[in-house]
Amino acid sequence: MRWRRTFLLEVFERLKQLGLSTCPVCGSDKLWPHRFPSVVLVGGFPPKISNVPHLETNIEYLVHIGCQVCGYALMFNSEQFRTGDEDILISGLTEEQELELEQKKPL
Numbered sequence: 001m002r003w004r005r006t007f008l009l010e011v012f013e014r015l016k017q018l019g020l021s022t023c024p025v026c027g028s029d030k031l032w033p034h035r036f037p038s039v040v041l042v043g044g045f046p047p048k049i050s051n052v053p054h055l056e057t058n059i060e061y062l063v064h065i066g067c068q069v070c071g072y073a074l075m076f077n078s079e080q081f082r083t084g085d086e087d088i089l090i091s092g093l094t095e096e097q098e099l100e101l102e103q104k105k106p107l
């Protein structure tokens, strides 16, 4: 499972508009979004490591922006950038297949 390419680009552009164009630690402009989500469990750990989370546990998917120079990591809640019911995560498609689908049916 990874971020949908267009969603990740939108988040990265939005963060730049908000002023995140350089690393807050080292000042480098080598910030890069990771293509896979970071997962945070809120409210406790699931009883087993499986795909069935504990009922009182929420799973938040975070966009991870990393500095390529010093390794500083910034995390942003993906729900802050989601509009409507758009699919922001994708599974089972290569990036090339995803791009072909977008070209046939633009979002």
Ligand SMILES: [Zn+2]
Pocket (backbone or CB within 6 Å): 023, 024, 025, 026, 027, 028, 067, 068, 069, 070, 071, 072
């Ligand atoms: Zn840095």
